Amino acid sequence: MLWSKDFIPTLKEIPQEAESLSHQLMLRAGLVRMLIAGVYSYLPLGLKVLNNIQKIIREEMNSSGASELLLPALQPQELWIKSGRDKDIGDVMIKFVDRKGRNVCLGPTHEEVITDLVKNHIASYKQLPLVLYQIQTKFRDEIRPRFGLIRACEFIMKDAYSFDAHEHGLDKNYKAMSNAYKRIFRRCGLKILITEADPGVMGGNVSHEFMAPTQDGEDVVLLCPKCKSAKPFKETNDQSCPKCNVRLEKINTIELGHIFKLGTKYSSVLGANFIDAKGQQKPIIMGCYGIGVSRLVSAIIAQNHDKEGIVWPKEISPYQVIILPLDTTDKKIMDKARQVHKELGQGGIEVLFDDRDERAGVKFKDADLLGISLQIIIGRESLKKNALELKIRRNQKKIIKTKSAILEEIKRFVNG
């Protein structure tokens, strides 16, 4: 992709609206723009990052035996009255009466809708277990949207739901999802803490949260410096580790995911039953498993940056390589740059080509800010030596070698 054909509005200054470092970097690198408080447009680079995260999630969910579907944002309020959650959720749910007189809401989550869907098509234990998931846009009427994508009014979630005939089936699916989550966050370059949490409005009695430690987070977790066990901070918490008897540390974190053993909370009130092997009717045993997809962008930046800008983990980088021809008026430089661009493209490598008529200093600064994993710098110096310069963004290491050797380095990096 040519930078001149794309829409990557980088900013030199720190925008006033930015409330945290990840928020600043997201705006400065041209990933997102605010439309109104809590509501963001994903610009081309931001969307690419989002797609890379979603690709990892899909691969790990599919390989765990889950099947993807897509549920609507519009939901009948009636289902929320049936489950009794309309009151628990309160004003954070956006509700309206449509022209047909229907009481509609914008779903902040989909337990009711999926239970209602499954109940019409699952009749027997033979059709269980079943795990369904979606990646979908949710809406919340946040009174105080904050930190860019972290607490937003419109955001993208992955929500999965498991349906089982037995408790041990739920245990197995819960474990499989927990393991999938660990793989997802590792591939996204995220260090996490797992805490046993309060299921709250979701219901059920077991739940775990996946938290990313970072200054930018607003969720406080108590961590034992010795055994590394973690739990959510509450004012009433006894502040020492019961196992190690040492003082717990307060850590700021971003909540990335939350998984719940729901049991029969939804199936029993919504009538989602199955006939077991002995011919008895029973409510389906459920679990639900969420990941805040769009806030992952914030968390990844919060944990992967340096003072120059973002340092994307390999699988998340919006492009794998950025090519920086240092003088666009120099035919030799541009010819070499185009040739490298073409060869990388043929090798299936995604490349951003900075064809802007800008000074070398501007290009260097923007490339570091954007955080694309590899930079190929093409200037008079290296051309004279018949060589290319490769810079690895993460460690700022520079390699000067022949073109074919540099292309080999890139292939190794991408596939390694």
Added chain:
Amino acid sequence: MLWSKDFIPTLKEIPQEAESLSHQLMLRAGLVRMLIAGVYSYLPLGLKVLNNIQKIIREEMNSSGASELLLPALQPQELWIKSGRDKDIGDVMIKFVDRKGRNVCLGPTHEEVITDLVKNHIASYKQLPLVLYQIQTKFRDEIRPRFGLIRACEFIMKDAYSFDAHEHGLDKNYKAMSNAYKRIFRRCGLKILITEADPGVMGGNVSHEFMAPTQDGEDVVLLCPKCKSAKPFKETNDQSCPKCNVRLEKINTIELGHIFKLGTKYSSVLGANFIDAKGQQKPIIMGCYGIGVSRLVSAIIAQNHDKEGIVWPKEISPYQVIILPLDTTDKKIMDKARQVHKELGQGGIEVLFDDRDERAGVKFKDADLLGISLQIIIGRESLKKNALELKIRRNQKKIIKTKSAILEEIKRFVNG
């Protein structure tokens, strides 16, 4: 994918809610389910079809030089008041006041939002032309939602926007988009008519509609049986072809896409200006280009079915192959079926494995209803001959050959 692990609730009976043949088939094949009138869940097979359509659209948009982003559904009503369209759009737009007291709406389209976004970052003719697009969920408060995905309250659109410094730049982008649309619809297996249309509430003075002729459509087009030119039906139309002087035929169609030369309608009122080569400030010249992504599912089915069920075009088929082991209690049959499943998977071919304990008749009927391009039928008969049976769904042709010959046939079909 194993059928038993997936969620494909096929129906033997025609559901009462179905208003058209494509709607019937969509429900019977387990592609979608209605939540409330005009609001649908995409089940796993339906989502796969949707994804295949989106993949084609992305490929053709990207190769036309467009760059993808993602705009929010929530929009400030203020932008619609500025453009003067709040009154034109009327009650079909869903509006509400949020807890912060903001007047928010769910965008039925994004001309205002993208013009506002681009205006903050485009200053010079050097940054033009620019073409941006998104694939995104839209909301309309339809008073009479109909025909499943054709007239829905929540639906998926592809909307693209071009930004140019000159009229001839707009002409060029308009032509490129029109050509991309022809390629998209051809790859989706859709026959189309192109009509010169009334820009209506969008504005501008040139627009074209891409219509799919089918009984299921509610848009009437007048077609000249001789020169094949088409125009939208209006009560006041002179009903004969001005060129051929023959009576025009009334044809039912589904509107698939609509492209508009907007000119400066939005840029001038929202202040999206640029400085031209002579240093003069001018409003950016715009075009917009829509495709009704989710209704394409309906249109494709309407044009691609027979009396047994859906016949998916090759690039749209949710899986490329369905394997039908005719007796799941027969170890030899199941071993062979699993072996074929594995080998196809290793070859990168997407396979649905019908592992349900159902009679052969049920599996045949469901496979034809689902419309997956190729069926591999594994029963005692063919095993005795040490052969596999391949059925091509489109022409119901059966081929009985050795396993390796059948796998070759499949490869040829998929890559051909």
